[in-house]
Amino acid sequence: VSIGPQQAQETLRTALAMAADRAILVKTDEQTEPLGVAKVLKGVVEAVKPGLVILGKQAIDDDSNQTGQMLAALLGWAQGTFA
Numbered sequence: 001v002s003i004g005p006q007q008a009q010e011t012l013r014t015a016l017a018m019a020a021d022r023a024i025l026v027k028t029d030e031q032t033e034p035l036g037v038a039k040v041l042k043g044v045v046e047a048v049k050p051g052l053v054i055l056g057k058q059a060i061d062d063d064s065n066q067t068g069q070m071l072a073a074l075l076g077w078a079q080g081t082f083a
Contacts, residue, residue, distance in 0.1 A: 001023075001024045001025075001026065001041065001044055002023070002024070002025050002026070003025075003026040003028060003032060003037055003040055003041075004025075004026075004027070004028065004032075005027065005028070005029050006025075006027060008025055008027075009025055012024075012025055024044060024048075026040055026044070034064055034066035034067045034070055035066075035070055037067045038066075038067050038070035038071040038074055039074065041053075041055075041067070041071050042071060042074045042075060045071070045075060053071065053077075055067060055068040055071065057082070065081075068081065069081065
């Protein structure tokens, strides 16, 4: 899952070329904050129903490391960080 402008589609294509089963682009040209991203991801998780969600530590635009923790809290799921 990528949340960003249309150009993010290239990153998703790379993931598909590396054997990802599918890719989802949530298109926005707006600057996103961690809580907003977590809320969007919550909707994706509720729709797709994965057994496990893995997020990276940081995005290309910042190093806030908040989205994963916020997503876990919104879902009521346990989390592990810096594993």
